[in-house]
Amino acid sequence: MCEIEISAQIIKLLKGGKNLLAFSHGVDSTALFYILDEFGINFDIAIVDYNLRDESKNEVKKAQKLALKFNKTCHTKSVFLGSSNFEKNARDERYAFFNELCKTHGYTNLILAHQLNDLFEWFLMQLSKGAGLSELVGMKECERRENFTLIRPLLGVSKDELLGFLNRRNLEYFVDETNLKTDYKRNFFRHEFSEPFLAKFKSGVKKSFEFLNEDARNLEPKIKRVKEQFYLIKNDKNALRGIDKVAKIFGILMSENQRKICLSDCVISGKMAVGVRDDLIFITPFVKTKMDKIFKERCRKRKIPNLSRPYLFYIDFKIIH
Numbered sequence: 001m002c003e004i005e006i007s008a009q010i011i012k013l014l015k016g017g018k019n020l021l022a023f024s025h026g027v028d029s030t031a032l033f034y035i036l037d038e039f040g041i042n043f044d045i046a047i048v049d050y051n052l053r054d055e056s057k058n059e060v061k062k063a064q065k066l067a068l069k070f071n072k073t074c075h076t077k078s079v080f081l082g083s084s085n086f087e088k089n090a091r092d093e094r095y096a097f098f099n100e101l102c103k104t105h106g107y108t109n110l111i112l113a114h115q116l117n118d119l120f121e122w123f124l125m126q127l128s129k130g131a132g133l134s135e136l137v138g139m140k141e142c143e144r145r146e147n148f149t150l151i152r153p154l155l156g157v158s159k160d161e162l163l164g165f166l167n168r169r170n171l172e173y174f175v176d177e178t179n180l181k182t183d184y185k186r187n188f189f190r191h192e193f194s195e196p197f198l199a200k201f202k203s204g205v206k207k208s209f210e211f212l213n214e215d216a217r218n219l220e221p222k223i224k225r226v227k228e229q230f231y232l233i234k235n236d237k238n239a240l241r242g243i244d245k246v247a248k249i250f251g252i253l254m255s256e257n258q259r260k261i262c263l264s265d266c267v268i269s270g271k272m273a274v275g276v277r278d279d280l281i282f283i284t285p286f287v288k289t290k291m292d293k294i295f296k297e298r299c300r301k302r303k304i305p306n307l308s309r310p311y312l313f314y315i316d317f318k319i320i321h
Contacts, residue, residue: 002038004031004165006153010141011039014151017108019043020075020101022094025059025066028113030173031162032154036111037070043111044073046101048094051080059174075101087186099251102148114139115154115162120205121186121194128189134219134241137212146229146251155209158202159195221245228315230308231283239263239281246283247272265307275305284311295319 014036021036023029023045036043047063049056060076067074077097081089098110119139126135143150154162166173198205221242222234229250233242243262247254250272258268266274267286275282282305291299291313298319299309312319 002035004035004154004157004161006035006039007141010151010153011041013142013149014039014041014043014109014111014153017149018106019109019111020098020105020107020148021045021111022098022113023047023063023074024113024176025063025174026176027159027162027166027173028115028118028154030171031165032111032113033066034169034171035153035165044075044105044107046075046077046098048090048097049076049078050090051078053176055174062172062174095251099145099147108148110145110148110150112150112152113154114152116156116158116202116206116209117190117194117198119155119209120198121189124189124193125185132241133212133216137209137216144249146249156206158198158206227317229285230312230315230317233281233283235277235279235281243274243281243283250285265305267307273307273311275308277303277305282308284308287311287314289314 019036019042021029021033021043023033024047033045045063045067047060049060064074064076075097077093079090079093081093101107102110119137122139123136126138139152139155141152141155219238219241221238222236223242223246224232226232231246231249233239233246240259240263244254244259247262247268250268252269252272254262254268262268262274263276263281264274265276268274271286273282273284273286275284284307286307287310289310291309295313296309299312302319304312304319
């Protein structure tokens with residue numbers, strides 16, 4: 001029996017799918033590797049080398065060796081990024097890599113090793129910018145994306161619990177020295193605020209997030225997936241959160257400017273069309289295609305927004321007139 005708990009629902013979901021673990025060979029992902037193995041969950045791993053440190057090459061080699069030992073596939077990618085906006089660019093590269101792997105190899109679940117400390121850091125960062133409840137607890141245990149379900153099994157487990165798990169088993173892991181630099185915003189919050197706070201109040205923080213997540217679930221926007229990539233969102237006070245949630249399914253993390261315009265007819269990142277009615281918001285992929293007059297007239301009568309019509313025509317969506 002594994003000493004680190006994972007919810008029965010998550011275990012069932014992982015055992016029923018094809019899984020890819022985002023791996024770095026740091027504390028969190030290494031611990032999760034062995035935890036998943038102890039639960040009898042099958043998975044492969046993917047690791048990105050950003051070529052920032054001399055040690056990174058060795059970490060990739062050790063990841064490949066570990067995968068071979070446990071009869072797993074290890075997917076690797078090497079990237080070179082500039083120093084400007086590094087955190088965002090690294091994240092974009094990482095998720096593009098994972099997304100492509102899921103599409104190519106049929107992985108249904110992408111497993112991330114975010115844990116309680118990461119959740120609390122996110123909370124503090126959002127709090128510093130001014131955020132509502134849904135944004136404050138933005139990390140969810142399960143989130144649907146366009147090509148996979150994103151799963152974070154360790155959100156209720158702290159960093160020190162994972163370190164204890166590894167050290168008691170004498171398991172090898174690596175420490176990324178760039179995580180010690182407070183030049184990066186997340187690292188600043190980690191070292192100055194979240195780590196000292198959790199060292200004293202970890203159990204209270206865990207319990208608070210249980211309550212906050214329950215409250216957030218009660219405020220979830222009303223979203224309906226009608227067909228394929230056609231979504232309807234109730235146009236109420238939670239509509240913006242609904243659009244943001246569907247945008248993530250499309251692989252889009254909306255900027256502040258996009259969030260300001262998305263409650264009116266618009267195209268987001270050249271790929272997602274938002275059509276707004278008084279009662280409903282239509283979300284579809286943004287496509288351009290010729291439509292016949294009968295279809296356009298039926299759309300007009302049913303008050304379907306202009307930007308939504310081409311995709312509905314493309315998928316042969318039946319509009320009752």
